[in-house]
Amino acid sequence: MRYLHTMVRVSDLDASLRFYCDHLGLTEVRRMDHETGRFTLVFLAAPRDEARSAAERSPELELTYNWDPETYSGGRNFGHLAYKVDDIHATCQRLMDAGITINRPPRDGRMAFVRSPDGISIELLQEGEALTPCEPWISMPNEGSW
Numbered sequence: 811m812r813y814l815h816t817m818v819r820v821s822d823l824d825a826s827l828r829f830y831c832d833h834l835g836l837t838e839v840r841r842m843d844h845e846t847g848r849f850t851l852v853f854l855a856a857p858r859d860e861a862r863s864a865a866e867r868s869p870e871l872e873l874t875y876n877w878d879p880e881t882y883s884g885g886r887n888f889g890h891l892a893y894k895v896d897d898i899h900a901t902c903q904r905l906m907d908a909g910i911t912i913n914r915p916p917r918d919g920r921m922a923f924v925r926s927p928d929g930i931s932i933e934l935l936q937e938g939e940a941l942t943p944c945e946p947w948i949s950m951p952n953e954g955s956w
Contacts, residue, residue, distance in 0.1 A: 811896075814935065815853065815870040817889030819882055823850065823875040830854055836871065839863045848877040868894075890923070890931035890956070898922055898936040899947065915950040919943045923956035931956045 820826040830836045836854040843850050852873040855863035863870055874889060895901040898916045905924055906912055913931075914923035919941035922934045933956075 811893050812866075812868065814868040814892040814894055814933075815872045816891055817872040817874055819874045819876065819880075819887040819889055821875075821880070821882065821887075823852065823873065826873055826875075827852065830871065830873070839870065850875045850877070888930075890933045892933040892935060894935050894937045896937050897941070898934060899941055899944065901934055902947070911953055912950065913954050913956040914952050915947045916941075917943060917947050917950070919947075925954070925956065 839853050839855045841852045854871045916922040920936045924932050
């Protein structure tokens with residue numbers, strides 16, 4: 811397992827970029843606009859992590875800007891921690907066997923979500939190419955929120 815990024819929702823992307831880049835000193839390393847989902851993702855890296863970010867896409871801060879206005883409260887602006895794993899199916903099975911709820915199963919063989927005991931959302935991403943979708947994950951519904 812290796813650390814990837816922390817996601818934070820922002821209400822004013824320009825103000826956030828001024829803070830994180832101009833004042834804090836982070837660098838924008840990539841940006842993705844998602845028309846259908848109506849959001850923009852901006853990934854930032856610390857100056858000493860830029861080369862690693864370019865090669866491994868980690869460690870990074872992900873700013874998520876939802877195009878439709880939303881007031882964030884109760885920690886909603888903090889999104890999730892993300893980790894790559896060697897085998898998403900085996901990892902989720904091990905967690906499930908330990909009594910941990912798989913909130914978003916790896917139906918696509920690539921991504922799953924679980925929550926910590928304190929309710930922090932954890933994204934698990936398959937290292938490399940997605941695994942072949944299989945049961946029990948394909949037909950497993952989402953549970954709760956992530």
